[in-house]
Every structure is written in C-alpha cells, then in structure tokens.
Amino acid sequence: MKIHQVISFSPGTIKYRDITCLCQADKGVLDCACYGIKEVSLGEEASLQCTEEPSRPEAIMKENIGQWCIVKYDGEPYPGIILEVEEDVRVKCMHKNGINKFYWPGPREDISWYRDDQIVCLMKEPQPLNKRSVQLEKEVWKFLENLGCWSDK
Missing domain, CATH: 2.30.30 (SH3 type barrels.)
Incomplete structure (x- = not known):
C-alpha cells in the first residue's frame, strides 16, 4: 500500500513512486521527476534490481x-x-x-x-x-x- 503509481514504457523496466503525480498528464508525460520517481529493472532472471543509489542533489527541493x-x-x-x-x-x-x-x-x-x-x-x-x-x-x-x-x- 506504499506504492501509489507504477508506470512502464519499455519491457523489463518499471518506474514507481509513493505519491501519484499527474502534473503533466495532459501533455502525455507520466514519468515526471516529481515526488522522487524510482526505476527498477527486471533482469533476465526476473529479479528486481533497483538502480537507485544514495545520492545528494545540489539542494533539497x-x-x-x-x-x-x-x-x-x-x-x-x-x-x-x-x-x-x-x-x-x-x-x-x-x-x-x-x-x-x-x-x-x-x-x-x-x-x-x-x-x-x-x-x-x-x-x-x-x-x-x-x-x-x-x-x-x-x-x-x-x-x-x-x-x-x-x-x-
């Protein structure tokens, strides 16, 4: 119940976030950067491998x-x-x-x-x-x- 939006544009890759965002849906963009969208690749073995690593943006926004x-x-x-x-x-x-x-x-x-x-x-x-x-x-x-x-x- 923590993930509220899941999007896939290519086989084997999904994007997800905890808060749904439709700020650019009228332009056909569902994977905007809002609310920390994350990406997961489904490997050949179908195991989840998150590509997200600890990071520090220049400023917290x-x-x-x-x-x-x-x-x-x-x-x-x-x-x-x-x-x-x-x-x-x-x-x-x-x-x-x-x-x-x-x-x-x-x-x-x-x-x-x-x-x-x-x-x-x-x-x-x-x-x-x-x-x-x-x-x-x-x-x-x-x-x-x-x-x-x-x-x-």
Whole structure:
C-alpha cells in the first residue's frame, strides 16, 4: 500500500513512486521527476534490481518531499522522511538502536528542522529487521562509512 503509481514504457523496466503525480498528464508525460520517481529493472532472471543509489542533489527541493534521507545530527546518521522544504528541511527522523539499526520513537515523533547541509543523501526506504527496527541497505551504509564523518558509538 506504499506504492501509489507504477508506470512502464519499455519491457523489463518499471518506474514507481509513493505519491501519484499527474502534473503533466495532459501533455502525455507520466514519468515526471516529481515526488522522487524510482526505476527498477527486471533482469533476465526476473529479479528486481533497483538502480537507485544514495545520492545528494545540489539542494533539497519541494520535489523531494516524501523521500527518505539521511540527516547528520551530532556527527551521527539518522534516516528520516522529508516532510516539508522551505529555507530549511523538516524531517521526521528515526532513532539509533545499535550499528545500522534504527526505530521510530514513540509515543512522540521526532520531527525537526535541519539545514540543507545537514541532509547527507537521499536513499531508498530502509529494510525491516523485525517488527520494530529497520536497517539501511548495504550500499547506503557503505556510502556513509566512506564519508567517514561519524563516530562508531
């Protein structure tokens, strides 16, 4: 129920996004860049291989609302979802629960404003470890390790 729009223009490739966008449908364009459209290739073995890697646009824009990101706070990485973009970026963040292990805090949500330069990268949704915790994908964690800007707390 999280994916709301799936589009295919060529065999073996689909594009999808969490929020449906029809801003250019009257022009025949359904794969606009709005809301972080993602692309998946269906390989010869019919296995899903996402082409999306962690990335950092020059600036976080309103089009990034709804996307997952990594926020750098007190020298540590925290995954979250971009909720709003003005001068700063409003993000709903997860809390750390070990090395590459995160959870949603409760009963209060952790929603704060961050400077654009505190957003390290955009990424895919983290993978569930169990009912409460998630883990960043290996390529995202490796990307963060290669930056070398966190402590190993």
